[in-house]
Amino acid sequence: MKYNLYPQFKILLVDDEVAFLRSMSLTLERQGYNNLMTCSDPSLVPSLMEKEDVGLVLLDLTMPRISGQKVLSWLKEEYPNVCVIIISGVNQVDSAVECVKQGAFDYFVKTSDQNQILDGLKRAIHTQELTLENQALRSQILSNELERPDIFSKIITSDQVMWSVFRYIESIASTRQPVLISGESGVGKELIANVIHELSNCSGPLVSVNVAGVDDNVFADTLFGHSRGAFTGADKTRLGLVEKAANGTLFLDEIGDLSLASQIKLLRLLQEGEYYPVGSDKPKRMEARIVVATHQKLEELQAEGKFRKDLFFRLKTHMVNIPPLRERLADLPLLIDHFIKSACEEMNKPALTAPKSLSVSLSQYTFPGNARELKALVYDAVSQSTSNKLNCAPFEPLLNKDNHLVFTESQVQFPTNTQLPTLSNMADLLVEEAMKRASNNQSLAARMLGISQPALSKRLKNMKESQHRN
Numbered sequence: 181m182k183y184n185l186y187p188q189f190k191i192l193l194v195d196d197e198v199a200f201l202r203s204m205s206l207t208l209e210r211q212g213y214n215n216l217m218t219c220s221d222p223s224l225v226p227s228l229m230e231k232e233d234v235g236l237v238l239l240d241l242t243m244p245r246i247s248g249q250k251v252l253s254w255l256k257e258e259y260p261n262v263c264v265i266i267i268s269g270v271n272q273v274d275s276a277v278e279c280v281k282q283g284a285f286d287y288f289v290k291t292s293d294q295n296q297i298l299d300g301l302k303r304a305i306h307t308q309e310l311t312l313e314n315q316a317l318r319s320q321i322l323s324n325e326l327e328r329p330d331i332f333s334k335i336i337t338s339d340q341v342m343w344s345v346f347r348y349i350e351s352i353a354s355t356r357q358p359v360l361i362s363g364e365s366g367v368g369k370e371l372i373a374n375v376i377h378e379l380s381n382c383s384g385p386l387v388s389v390n391v392a393g394v395d396d397n398v399f400a401d402t403l404f405g406h407s408r409g410a411f412t413g414a415d416k417t418r419l420g421l422v423e424k425a426a427n428g429t430l431f432l433d434e435i436g437d438l439s440l441a442s443q444i445k446l447l448r449l450l451q452e453g454e455y456y457p458v459g460s461d462k463p464k465r466m467e468a469r470i471v472v473a474t475h476q477k478l479e480e481l482q483a484e485g486k487f488r489k490d491l492f493f494r495l496k497t498h499m500v501n502i503p504p505l506r507e508r509l510a511d512l513p514l515l516i517d518h519f520i521k522s523a524c525e526e527m528n529k530p531a532l533t534a535p536k537s538l539s540v541s542l543s544q545y546t547f548p549g550n551a552r553e554l555k556a557l558v559y560d561a562v563s564q565s566t567s568n569k570l571n572c573a574p575f576e577p578l579l580n581k582d583n584h585l586v587f588t589e590s591q592v593q594f595p596t597n598t599q600l601p602t603l604s605n606m607a608d609l610l611v612e613e614a615m616k617r618a619s620n621n622q623s624l625a626a627r628m629l630g631i632s633q634p635a636l637s638k639r640l641k642n643m644k645e646s647q648h649r650n
């Protein structure tokens with residue numbers, strides 16, 4: 181099995197003291213940082229920097245022939261984006277501070293506790309990862325194109341917001357930081373999790389688990405596993421999903437439903453990168469990337485005290501929000517065609533076509549179940565079709581006899597203690613909303629409002645003129 185290297189860039193350790201290089205490499209490897217290179221001769225630094233993709237250098241200050249300070253000024257001139265951490269002797273703190281002024285990220289005294297150096301390195305790696313992501317994001321936004329469009333081919337969309345989500349996902353593909361995917365039920369969050377996993381190029385599997393309603397003990401057992409004899413009935417050691425997802429991705433769905441006790445366990449896992457199988461006092465390192473999803477609004481849950489602030493803070497570093505289907509109506513015809521095709525294939529039916537008016541009529545429906553709801557309707561329609569035309573009967577309950585959405589009282593409410601809007605105010609608001617939903621497509625908006633396109637155009641002109649006058 182391919183062993184994944186982490187971080188995505190090399191960490192170069194430079195010190196003439198071979199024993200220090202060895203012990204520091206071991207400490208780092210134990211913490212999961214295995215993309216390392218050591219160098220005991222500072223004169224070799226330039227050739228190593230040229231050959232390898234180095235992102236972070238741990239540099240000793242006192243070395244024979246070439247001092248660390250000299251190496252630092254060379255690095256800052258030739259490789260200004262590379263992060264440098266200085267390791268100094270006890271009596272060299274002044275020079276170390278000077279190095280920070282010259283652009284070193286931080287300094288540590290060699291005799292300090294290795295954990296302190298490790299914390300500094302972790303901070304530097306995180307900062308470097310964010311810098312690289314920022315650069316990737318900038319170039320993605322500027323280029324407006326995807327580097328690996330094939331991986332996104334299962335997600336059908338022409339929506340600009342979705343494309344910017346895709347570009348963002350590409351730019352964070354290689355970090356090991358968690359990713360939070362939010363969006364209403366059925367918008368395609370699991371599809372996005374699959375893409376994040378594929379883009380990461382990790383050799384391990386994608387392991388998915390729905391954590392809604394899972395009690396805290398079951399959560400710990402499922403994620404961390406248990407040792408033999410951990411509790412009555414635990415007659416065998418059980419591997420947890422974190423371990424099963426090693427070198428891959430662990431996808432936790434419905435994270436908003438996680439109990440507060442389990443939230444603490446997840447937070448610790450993310451912060452420390454370590455966990456204890458139930459009944460074991462030997463910690464294990466997490467080698468998987470965590471992706472979580474929720475259809476709930478975590479900000480609101482947090483305000484109600486149902487979701488931990490610190491966990492939300494940790495998760496939202498990389499956050500993507502998938503817009504609901506009603507906000508990307510241009511996707512409707514594409515998705516209808518896509519689902520018809522896949523349903524025909526699965527049901528062994530000859531190709532079917534949908535009437536053009538179907539997507540226009542459906543554009544007035546709010547799709548609370550999003551793409552999943554549309555998929556179920558289309559599959560139902562395909563299964564009921566006997567000719568080469570799609571049988572639209574399953575869609576009829578959503579629309580009235582004029583092919584317009586049936587409004588219920590609960591969808592339009594006017595609080596009794598407020599003044600009613602005027603008819604003209606209401607009409608303007610409706611027109612604005614229809615234009616927004618139709619992405620400024622006047623024919624589509626006109627169909628939604630039940631008026632002709634010229635009538636809408638006239639209304640828009642009048643609205644513009646009156647805004648001008650005011």
Ligand SMILES: Nc1ncnc2c1ncn2[C@@H]1O[C@H](COP(=O)(O)OP(=O)(O)OP(=O)(O)O)[C@@H](O)[C@H]1O
Pocket residue numbers: 334335336337363364365366367368369370371372433474475518551552555
């Ligand atoms: N843009 C899309 N293109 C193609 N299929 C889609 C798209 N969005 C969603 N689907 C399909 O709709 C169904 C629901 O998608 P998915 O399970 O990813 O949604 P979800 O947001 O994870 O839902 P939930 O919140 O209920 O878990 C799946 O069958 C998926 O393949």
